[in-house]
Amino acid sequence: METRLHSIDDRLDVLLGYLDAPHRSLEETCDLLLYGLRHPDDHDDVALLVARAL
Structure with a gap:
């Protein structure tokens, strides 16, 4: 998540x-x-795990 610019x-x-x-x-x-x-030119793989706690 950290980038060279941020x-x-x-x-x-x-x-x-x-x-x-x-x-x-x-x-x-x-x-x-x-x-x-x-970034649109970023070709790294990404995985998300998103859940809603009830």
């Missing part, structure tokens, strides 16, 4: 902002994370 703290703040919408579906959250945090 510190881990900055990126964690962005991540927490993306996760601060409990009304979103899990699929929408995954899409938002993938498209919001990844």
Whole structure:
């Protein structure tokens, strides 16, 4: 999650902002994370595990 241009703290703040919408579906959250945090030219593999606690 840390990049050459962004510190881990900055990126964690962005991540927490993306996760601060409990009304979103899990699929929408995954899409938002993938498209919001990844650079389009990044070809590394990514795995997400997202769950909603009840």
